[in-house]
Amino acid sequence: MTEVIPTKQMPPGLQVDKVDDRIMTLNVGPQHPGSGHMRIIVKIDGDYIVDADPDPGYVHRGEEKMAEARNYITNIPHLERPVIHDSCNILYPYVLGVEDLVGIEVPERAKYVRVIAAELNRCIYIQYWLAIYGIFLGHSTMFMWPAGDRELLIDLMEKITGARVTHAYFIPGGVRNDVPANFEDVCLRQVNYFEQRIKEYADIFYDNPILKARTEDTGVLSREDAIRLGTTGSVLRASGVDYDVRVKEPYDVYDELDVHTNVLKSGDSYARSKVPWLDMLESCNIIRQALEKMPKSGSIRTKLKPNPKGGLGEVYRRVESGRGAAGCYIISKEKPEPYRLKLSVGSFRNLIALPYLLKGEKLGNMPAVYWSLNYWPVEADR
């Protein structure tokens, strides 16, 4: 492991090697308000963390094995369960992969509807994440505001899909149903208001002097280490790497839209918490562009045959989800069910950076660093 995880300069005077009475072992989680559905075994010497060992796996549900017993259509609802509040984006790579396997074309209008739904869902996810980041830092207003403003977009998604959280909206060949009649106007109004609302977060949260003093220069992940540890998404972009799947490997209609990648240089907790917020503002821009360019009428779905069979072969597609690159690898052997399905998710890849970042930090920084990794325990366990 030593060659994978880089060594870190620790503050002097800390006892690291020998474990005796001076080092206290804390079980942070799974029943801890600052852990989520996982455990971090933290060893502290005084106020400093000398060792941190994340222990996920409390909510492992065997999604990948379940997928092997179901056909390509019935796989849709359960594959979005790892991240129900980012359900469109976690389903996106699977749908793209199945389209490649079955070999069908997607109508132009459906592609735009997918992009709009995916961006709305990204905002919904980030709002949820931001709410928990706020309460982890003891900022209860930052818990309530995003959780309340999230309702705007949830209502919008309910108008489109009929469900508030678990949409099951994307299917191979397009989307399940068309958007309602006055959707463009309603969506534009909601998104404009939402953007104006999240800009106000800067006043109370991102420009807050105490927040800056607390999170700046804590848990610094350098550009080289971020690449070497294999992090993705907002963690990678906060460390100064210009990488976004939407730009680098555009899928559906992202190549026709002007997508700007938000990159911050510092790589500390503050930058990692700010990049998702900037991503939300960017999502609002993308939605407005997509609404403008979307064909006003047309088919939204290419019908599949009943019980469709994939060809002989394998496919790997990936998209930019709320937590980074989410990939889906499918092996098909001319059966209605996938032979093997593998989800590659951003949460698990960002978790690898946690022990490295927590070593040498103070105990008070633990929630700030942990949640800034844009990590969702259920998705990591799958």
Add this chain to the structure above:
Amino acid sequence: MSVIAPKFRLGYFLKGIFDNAFWILTIVTLAGIPAIQIVLFYMDLPVIDGELLTAFLAFTWLFNPTMQIPLIKSLLYSDLFRIVVFPGFGFAALIAAGTIFVERKMLAKLQLRVGPFYCGKIEGLLQLAGDGLKLISKEIIIPAKADKPLFWAAPVLFVGTAAAFVALIPVAPGGWVVADLDVGLLAVFAVIGFFPIITILSAWSANSKFPFIGGIRALHQMVSFEIPLILSLLGVVILTGTLNLSEIVESQSNFPWIIFMPIGAIVFFTTMLAELERIPFDLPEAESEIVAGWLTEFSGMMYGLVQLGSYLKLYAFAALFVIIFLGGWTGPVFWPPLETELITKGTPIPNYAGDPVLTVFAPGLPLFDADPNEWVKQQQGELQYTSGQLLISGVIWFVLKTVAVIFFILLPRGVFPRIRLDMLLHIGWYKLIGLAFVNIFIALGLVYAGVLGPGGIM
């Protein structure tokens, strides 16, 4: 396996009540009544109108209109009333309950929520009572390895210390304070210094890791903030030359000290937030780091008692800020201009037979005046205000100022995140101690320049 509740039977229920009633009557007759008699034997009973008040006379006078007011006045000026009701525990608990209600509703408005809404029909007024009932009815769980006597003692000690703090706060002119000490401010410092000791005792006795870290953090907080807290109040002591809190208030009858010492007020307010363990200084209870800190192992009413103590403490600190920097009860006396006839002749109140047996001169005046003849002197121009008028006006001013300070104590909870442990020491020692010394030098400069103090404008 779920436990099924036993079936309700009226016969068993009545039998239980009669059994209990039998034992209660037995114990009261054999132990309670003798105990009350022993207490009455040693108690100094007041003399009203030249007659010694006994328990029997009290019942008789309670229904005699002419003796009611002297009787109630003798109760008002007794020590028991001061400790339990007015400047003491009851008054503080009332303000603390109001504080919890205002905190919930204000925070909810700030965060685009509604807050408590259903309990009590009107804006969730009875939510606090509901919470209290819930806490009382919950089981108290003690950790198996806890040091039980200390763990049990901690919440009671916490409330007791908070009540001791409340007892030192003068509320209104004329000695309306439970303990009027000449070294009042020193006693306040002593009481404040006692809180972290209770915290670390309870945290250590729980024998659990997260409470222990919380207790250590509370000590850390004391080390960081106790010194600037004491130093920030010394400026006022230098100017007034007294440690008696009532005299400090009397010295501000013309202007409050915050005009001359805004720096000291800011330092004291910041340290006050830290001593109260409120956001941004709620490190001993930081829930995302150490669960609930030193409160983690408390359950049921033990937790409720700690909360009660912390809100009593909040009231006491806000009142201390008002007393030292905002002038306590001083302020323009507002009293409605009374008609002269109402005062000189009074309003006779007849009894059931129509005979005027009691003359009420003005609402509340005979009740709250120290001397019943003060209104006569006021009419003759010897007194500007009677002590009853000053009392009511002073209490109103005091409560208004205290509520304003409490509002500003509650406000940071909606605005700031929690700070970190090393930032705490940095703020406390690098910045606040320096500012406190600047404040002391300002006070010394004002005294030596002759602006304030002897020979000055004060």
